[in-house]
Amino acid sequence: MSGETAVSGETAVSGEAAPRAGLVLAGVGYRYAGASAAALVSIDLRLEPGRVIGLAGANESGKSTLCLVVAGLAPGVIGGRLDGSVRVDGIETTAMRPHELAQRCGLLFQNAATQLSNTKATVFEEVAFGPCNLGLPVAEVVSRVWWALRMAGIEALAPRDPARLSGGQAQLVALASVLALRPGYLVLDEPTSELDPAGTRLVADALARIARETGAGILIVEHKTDVLARIADEVVVLERGAVALSGPAATVLADPRLVALGVEPPAAVRLERAVRVSGIEWPAALAEAIE
Amino acid sequence: MIQADEEALLPAYVRRIPTGGYRSLNPLTKLTLAAVAAIVAFGVRGWTGPAVVLVVVVSSALVAGVLRRMAPFALATLPLVASILLVNTFLYPNAHDVIAVFGPLAPTWTGATAALQATLRVVAFGLSAALFALTTPIDDLLGELERRHVGRRGSFVVGSALGAIPRTVDRAREVVDAQRSRGMDTEGRLWRRFRGLVPLIAPVLFGALAEVEERTMALEARAFTAPGRRTILRELPDSGWQRAVRWLLLVGSIAAVAVSLAGAVKLP
Numbered sequence: 001m002s003g004e005t006a007v008s009g010e011t012a013v014s015g016e017a018a019p020r021a022g023l024v025l026a027g028v029g030y031r032y033a034g035a036s037a038a039a040l041v042s043i044d045l046r047l048e049p050g051r052v053i054g055l056a057g058a059n060e061s062g063k064s065t066l067c068l069v070v071a072g073l074a075p076g077v078i079g080g081r082l083d084g085s086v087r088v089d090g091i092e093t094t095a096m097r098p099h100e101l102a103q104r105c106g107l108l109f110q111n112a113a114t115q116l117s118n119t120k121a122t123v124f125e126e127v128a129f130g131p132c133n134l135g136l137p138v139a140e141v142v143s144r145v146w147w148a149l150r151m152a153g154i155e156a157l158a159p160r161d162p163a164r165l166s167g168g169q170a171q172l173v174a175l176a177s178v179l180a181l182r183p184g185y186l187v188l189d190e191p192t193s194e195l196d197p198a199g200t201r202l203v204a205d206a207l208a209r210i211a212r213e214t215g216a217g218i219l220i221v222e223h224k225t226d227v228l229a230r231i232a233d234e235v236v237v238l239e240r241g242a243v244a245l246s247g248p249a250a251t252v253l254a255d256p257r258l259v260a261l262g263v264e265p266p267a268a269v270r271l272e273r274a275v276r277v278s279g280i281e282w283p284a285a286l287a288e289a290i291e
Numbered sequence: 292m293i294q295a296d297e298e299a300l301l302p303a304y305v306r307r308i309p310t311g312g313y314r315s316l317n318p319l320t321k322l323t324l325a326a327v328a329a330i331v332a333f334g335v336r337g338w339t340g341p342a343v344v345l346v347v348v349v350s351s352a353l354v355a356g357v358l359r360r361m362a363p364f365a366l367a368t369l370p371l372v373a374s375i376l377l378v379n380t381f382l383y384p385n386a387h388d389v390i391a392v393f394g395p396l397a398p399t400w401t402g403a404t405a406a407l408q409a410t411l412r413v414v415a416f417g418l419s420a421a422l423f424a425l426t427t428p429i430d431d432l433l434g435e436l437e438r439r440h441v442g443r444r445g446s447f448v449v450g451s452a453l454g455a456i457p458r459t460v461d462r463a464r465e466v467v468d469a470q471r472s473r474g475m476d477t478e479g480r481l482w483r484r485f486r487g488l489v490p491l492i493a494p495v496l497f498g499a500l501a502e503v504e505e506r507t508m509a510l511e512a513r514a515f516t517a518p519g520r521r522t523i524l525r526e527l528p529d530s531g532w533q534r535a536v537r538w539l540l541l542v543g544s545i546a547a548v549a550v551s552l553a554g555a556v557k558l559p
Contacts, residue, residue, distance in 0.1 A: 068508070073508050073511060077511050078508070098511040098516055099514035099515075099517035102512050107512040109505055109508070114505040114509055115506075115509040117447075117510075118429075119429045119430050119447065124304070124305055125524060128522075129513055130513040133513060133514040135519045135520050135521055136522055137297070138294075138297035138298075138522060141524065142300045158304075159302065159304040177513060
């Protein structure tokens with residue numbers, strides 16, 4: 001059984017299977033067990049293969065909850081009440097078991113330390129943990145591990161002890177560990193929040209490469225809007241569990257309502273505004289250079 | 292069972308085979324040795340049981356080259372040892388061979404002897420556990436248990452929890468620094484240090500609990516609960532003589548305890 005689902009996961013990424021229907025949320029609402037108010041209200045969202053959607057919003061706006069819902073862990077693992085429908089390539093997430101979902105929709109949390117198994121001696125074995133759980137043949141496990149390490153840009157880390165990595169390196173190992181399951185979609189909950197600029201750049205580069213080369217659809221929660229400006233095709237802004245803004249990344253990130261929604265615009269947008277406010281004409285050459 | 296052609300695909304740092312007389316034993320053999328040490332140390336009456344265990348464990352630690360690294364484990368038994376010594380020496384019931392009288396307290400020879408014997412048992416057991424932990428990587432043990440379809444989930448939880456200890460220590464250090472920055476005195480006398488522990492407990496405990504939920508979800512996201520057999524990348528060597536030794540040790544230790552409890556053989 002696991003072999004079957006594993007194969008479908010692989011073909012989904014490589015694009016050899018039938019056209020994928022995307023990750024589709026329709027009228028999704030979610031309430032945590034015991035909570036009086038809903039954490040998500042009437043969310044409609046569609047993530048196509050190979051596309052990157054950035055998710056922004058103030059704290060407590062429901063971004064992390066949306067990640068858990070999309071990845072099927074809410075209500076699948078943590079309980080609560082889900083309204084509406086979440087479909088991954090046409091299949092309801094509630095109809096799949098966690099290990100089946102993991103092969104269709106990978107989830108990366110913001111804290112790399114909690115995602116590593118703490119039991120593996122090398123990065124290679126850490127990344128192999130997921131494929132080994134599926135009982136895949138050794139040759140397939142090895143092939144997936146090298147592929148995932150290459151996609152994350154960390155082949156050189158393979159012999160290293162996972163407990164002795166920098167924050168950025170550990171997050172990339174966690175990313176490779178999720179990729180090794182070959183999910184068709186990736187959900188990333190603030191993957192750079194604990195990283196310095198160098199670590200952020202490493203992760204952003206890896207994500208851009210993954211979206212470009214694997215055809216995986218990526219939903220990324222990110223406070224650093226410069227990262228979204230660089231890799232996202234669309235941006236959705238949440239406010240109190242509902243969609244407040246959505247559209248092409250360039251349009252949403254330049255929207256004047258962004259600040260009021262608790263999101264800081266990218267540096268380029270702030271620079272342009274500062275230049276215009278000071279009465280200087282925004283040089284076309286500069287705009288082109290930023291673009 | 293990994294085929295030779297499959298094994299050749301694995302990098303050398305994954306194939307690594309433990310070397311050295313004690314370290315190269317199969318993890319299950321080392322686990323059996325630790326279990327037998329506990330059975331004998333606590334089950335055989337008198338000095339003989341714990342003394343034999345202590346001699347065997349220290350010799351094995353010398354062979355494995357980990358004797359010095361066992362010091363922190365021995366130190367960890369100090370609070371328990373101290374309480375055993377105090378309680379038994381001063382409060383042993385129905386003992387009348389008083390050593391000396393200190394006000395209301397009257398330590399006895401019988402109590403002191405029982406305390407030393409109990410101490411020897413605790414130290415022998417603690418060191419045998421230390422020897423096992425220092426010579427057996429968690430991953431090796433988990434792989435071996437997995438290969439034998441034994442309690443994967445339970446052993447993973449224990450292994451992962453042990454692996455998370457350094458992170459918990461780091462978190463405790465961060466909380467102490469935060470408390471100090473707000474003026475709490477956590478240095479100096481024992482009482483002050485103890486008082487400094489109180490505000491440390493809640494953040495570390497709740498932080499660890501919050502992490503447990505995230506760890507659980509992260510494991511689900513890595514197909515930990517997938518049904519069926521897992522792939523084992525490393526198979527550690529085992530042999531007929533090790534299997535025989537394991538059974539012999541288990542049966543022998545249980546027999547020794549039975550003989551000791553029945554009083555069939557007088558042991559010092």
